[in-house]
Amino acid sequence: MSRLCCALLLIGLGLSQTALAGNAPPVRVGSKAFTESVILAEIVAHLAEDSGLEVEHVEGLGGTRLLWEALLAGQIDVYPEYTGTLSEEIFAGADVRGVTALRAKLAEFDLRMTDPLGFNNTYVIGMKEQLAAELGINSISNLRDHPDLTLRFSNEFMKRADGWDALAQRYQLPQRDVRGLEHALAHEALDRGVIQVTDLYATDAKIRKLRLHRLADDLGHFPQYHAVFVYRAELKQRAPQLVAAFCSLANTIDETAMMNLNARVELDGESESRVAAEFLADTRGIQTRVRDQSVARDIARYTVEHLNMVAVSLCAAILVAIPLGIIAARKAQLAQPILGVVGVIQTIPAIALLVLLIRPVSYFSDELGYPQAVVALFLYSLLPIVRNTHAGLRGISPQLQESAVALGLPPWVRLWRIELPLASRMILAGIKTAAVINVGFATLGGFIGAGGYGEPIFTGIRLNDYGMIMQGAIPAAALALVVQGLFELIDRVAVPRGLRLKQVE
Amino acid sequence: MPGSAWNVFELQGISKRFGPVEALRALDLTIKPGKTTVLIGPSGCGKSTLLRLMIGLVRPDTGEIRFEGQILTPDNALLLRRQMGYVIQDGGLFPHLTARGNAALMARYLGWDAQRIATRLNELIELTDFPADGLDRYPAQLSGGQRQRVSLMRALMLDPDVLLMDEPLGALDPMIRNTLQAELRSIFRTLGKTVVMVTHDLGEAGYFGDAIVLMRSGRIVQHGSFGDLLDSPADAFVTEFVNAQRSPVEASKGEER
Numbered sequence A: 001m002s003r004l005c006c007a008l009l010l011i012g013l014g015l016s017q018t019a020l021a022g023n024a025p026p027v028r029v030g031s032k033a034f035t036e037s038v039i040l041a042e043i044v045a046h047l048a049e050d051s052g053l054e055v056e057h058v059e060g061l062g063g064t065r066l067l068w069e070a071l072l073a074g075q076i077d078v079y080p081e082y083t084g085t086l087s088e089e090i091f092a093g094a095d096v097r098g099v100t101a102l103r104a105k106l107a108e109f110d111l112r113m114t115d116p117l118g119f120n121n122t123y124v125i126g127m128k129e130q131l132a133a134e135l136g137i138n139s140i141s142n143l144r145d146h147p148d149l150t151l152r153f154s155n156e157f158m159k160r161a162d163g164w165d166a167l168a169q170r171y172q173l174p175q176r177d178v179r180g181l182e183h184a185l186a187h188e189a190l191d192r193g194v195i196q197v198t199d200l201y202a203t204d205a206k207i208r209k210l211r212l213h214r215l216a217d218d219l220g221h222f223p224q225y226h227a228v229f230v231y232r233a234e235l236k237q238r239a240p241q242l243v244a245a246f247c248s249l250a251n252t253i254d255e256t257a258m259m260n261l262n263a264r265v266e267l268d269g270e271s272e273s274r275v276a277a278e279f280l281a282d283t284r285g286i287q288t289r290v291r292d293q294s295v296a297r298d299i300a301r302y303t304v305e306h307l308n309m310v311a312v313s314l315c316a317a318i319l320v321a322i323p324l325g326i327i328a329a330r331k332a333q334l335a336q337p338i339l340g341v342v343g344v345i346q347t348i349p350a351i352a353l354l355v356l357l358i359r360p361v362s363y364f365s366d367e368l369g370y371p372q373a374v375v376a377l378f379l380y381s382l383l384p385i386v387r388n389t390h391a392g393l394r395g396i397s398p399q400l401q402e403s404a405v406a407l408g409l410p411p412w413v414r415l416w417r418i419e420l421p422l423a424s425r426m427i428l429a430g431i432k433t434a435a436v437i438n439v440g441f442a443t444l445g446g447f448i449g450a451g452g453y454g455e456p457i458f459t460g461i462r463l464n465d466y467g468m469i470m471q472g473a474i475p476a477a478a479l480a481l482v483v484q485g486l487f488e489l490i491d492r493v494a495v496p497r498g499l500r501l502k503q504v505e
Numbered sequence B: 001m002p003g004s005a006w007n008v009f010e011l012q013g014i015s016k017r018f019g020p021v022e023a024l025r026a027l028d029l030t031i032k033p034g035k036t037t038v039l040i041g042p043s044g045c046g047k048s049t050l051l052r053l054m055i056g057l058v059r060p061d062t063g064e065i066r067f068e069g070q071i072l073t074p075d076n077a078l079l080l081r082r083q084m085g086y087v088i089q090d091g092g093l094f095p096h097l098t099a100r101g102n103a104a105l106m107a108r109y110l111g112w113d114a115q116r117i118a119t120r121l122n123e124l125i126e127l128t129d130f131p132a133d134g135l136d137r138y139p140a141q142l143s144g145g146q147r148q149r150v151s152l153m154r155a156l157m158l159d160p161d162v163l164l165m166d167e168p169l170g171a172l173d174p175m176i177r178n179t180l181q182a183e184l185r186s187i188f189r190t191l192g193k194t195v196v197m198v199t200h201d202l203g204e205a206g207y208f209g210d211a212i213v214l215m216r217s218g219r220i221v222q223h224g225s226f227g228d229l230l231d232s233p234a235d236a237f238v239t240e241f242v243n244a245q246r247s248p249v250e251a252s253k254g255e256e257r
Helices: A002-020 A035-050 A064-072 A083-090 A099-107 A129-135 A140-145 A155-159 A164-171 A183-192 A240-247 A255-266 A272-284 A299-330 A332-347 A350-362 A370-394 A398-407 A411-448 A454-463 A466-494 B047-054 B077-081 B099-109 B114-128 B132-136 B144-156 B174-191 B202-208 B226-231 B236-244 B248-256
Strands: A027-032 A055-061 A078-082 A111-113 A123-128 A152-154 A179-181 A198-201 A212-215 A227-232 B009-018 B021-031 B036-040 B062-067 B084-087 B162-166 B194-198 B211-216 B219-224
Touching: A027 A035, A027 A064, A035 A055, A035 A078, A035 A227, A035 A240, A035 A255, A035 A272, A035 A454, A055 A064, A055 A411, A055 A454, A064 A078, A064 A083, A064 A227, A064 A350, A064 A411, A078 A083, A083 A099, A099 A111, A123 A129, A123 A183, A129 A212, A140 A164, A140 A212, A152 A155, A152 A183, A155 A179, A179 A183, A183 A198, A227 A240, A255 A272, A299 A332, A299 A370, A299 A411, A299 A454, A299 A466, A332 A370, A350 A370, A350 A411, A370 A411, A398 A411, A398 B077, A398 B084, A411 A454, A411 A466, A411 B099, A454 A466, B009 B047, B021 B047, B021 B062, B021 B219, B036 B047, B036 B202, B047 B062, B047 B162, B047 B194, B047 B211, B077 B084, B084 B144, B099 B114, B099 B132, B099 B144, B114 B132, B114 B144, B114 B174, B144 B162, B144 B174, B174 B202, B211 B226, B211 B236, B219 B226, B219 B236, B226 B236
Parallel strands: A027 A055, A027 A078, A152 A179, A152 A198, B036 B194, B036 B211, B084 B162, B162 B194
Antiparallel strands: A078 A227, A111 A227, A123 A198, A123 A212, B009 B021, B009 B062, B211 B219
């Protein structure tokens, strides 16, 4: 048992050493988990490289809050954002609208914002180009003259405050039989002519694929989602050239240009890095090295990263959870508080926990991704181990406990020689549960750029690439089985033989 | 005389309550050295509690317990226990240790060398008639009788001054029980140790006991020899208890006549 812990710990420390080795790069760019955000961040990354800076792109983070917290904590320096998201999500309720107001508000956080890049990635109403031309429809207002058209919108759009109901009222649209539909189904139906009108994002690659016409929002109904870069004020001192370079992108990318960049990734299968590099080469003659991040990744690297996260977090959890379980078993008045706290941790959703961890973790690591993922996995691993240690120790028969006392063994020796071995099977079962759950949970590392099997899974989801999803999902499932099997073997070594025998008589 | 080194145990004014249940009520008892004392009585009379008090597994609410003249306290219990051997009904053997591991556990903790342990184990397997090749078996691989022998070896390993036994034969079937009774009595005679044994079987009490302590509802009703119990019962309960335990064989013989 103790030998096992030591071995796991050594593996964990070894792996974490390799992971923590090397100095943090001076510039870190973040991006959200969708193509456009990754492309824009890649453009910044290439610009940084062009200014001779070392750069890291923490790609495809799982939510606006994650990026915002990471930016505030200094774990990323810059990321692409939308004015609408800043107003409606980050400063929700504060009524901060328009570039000037946003700039003032961001300054309170020591943050800066570029001018809009030139496209407004808001909702658009789209219909087939050909049909739009036939019917002479150019704007949403024109829909008033065509009450027979079939309109189907995404479920999300049907529910939004600025969605269908508000739109219909604003434009006095006559269509009545309007319902929600799954996004992908809506696009399919549109392509086949079953429906004629649906909602999209202004730079959606499908606009090119389905040959759609964007109807002008002539009454200005939809909120403005202008793309900008948000960055830390101190970056201007640290990398003035880079800041000047990405600020100069303002007003250079319109909806169609951005849509085409998206389409090259999503429809033509090019990497974001290549698309970004070629964009810079074409528009400003900047030549940079293409970092084929999203293509030439191999399963071996995911495996090492994944195992690393699982091993380090599990070892730390074992070292903390077993003593906690022992305390809970020994001190009845501490049992409920301990089990309660580790139980509550389990109920925190993963993404929320990752967001919550960004700031505390930033005090001891300026890296984003790996440390937060490991701490989250560590916290999730506590419950099964603490609970099983507690139950295993409490489950020892009173006769055996008293026999040990009656022999005259001191408490520590009783714990080490009698109670822990007797509880070993339960404790090991708890560790096994934690390990298997951990292998699954570690895919969530993909949310915050921690690598592992989550990386291809989340990239695959973003690119709608099932092959890539499977590259992560299949090894993750296989690894869970391997870990399960490994623990069956460990069971034979770590559980004393006498406990595995059946009573003969 | 209190505190006399001549008495193994001296209990004075011992009472113990478990919630609403008064397990022992202001009880005095002296255990003389070299004798086998049997604690007997109906279920719930407090006999097991009394034994557990002597080894410090239970603390009395009032009164004090002296072991070889020293007052038993939580602080010295750990050391004093090493002068006591304790055997319980199902043996209380640790399933993760072999017979040898169980018997030698305390000696190893106290740092005995391998030679000394081996010598002592050899003496004990001879004394208890335990097969030498059984030492490397785990409790799950031993029969009930063998497990009790290992339990006895474990209790005797450090050559304690006193053996405390809580229904040591209670879980065995009658044939093995009979054999082991005879062996156990001869072991007690050989060693000349002080033994305190709990049983609910009057025949067993008479077979082992130099002195018998009959208990009822946390009090001692009579303390004397087996003959005293039969010939001069202290009260009606003693007679009733003795009659109730008359051998069923004897009883059915009586009916035939």
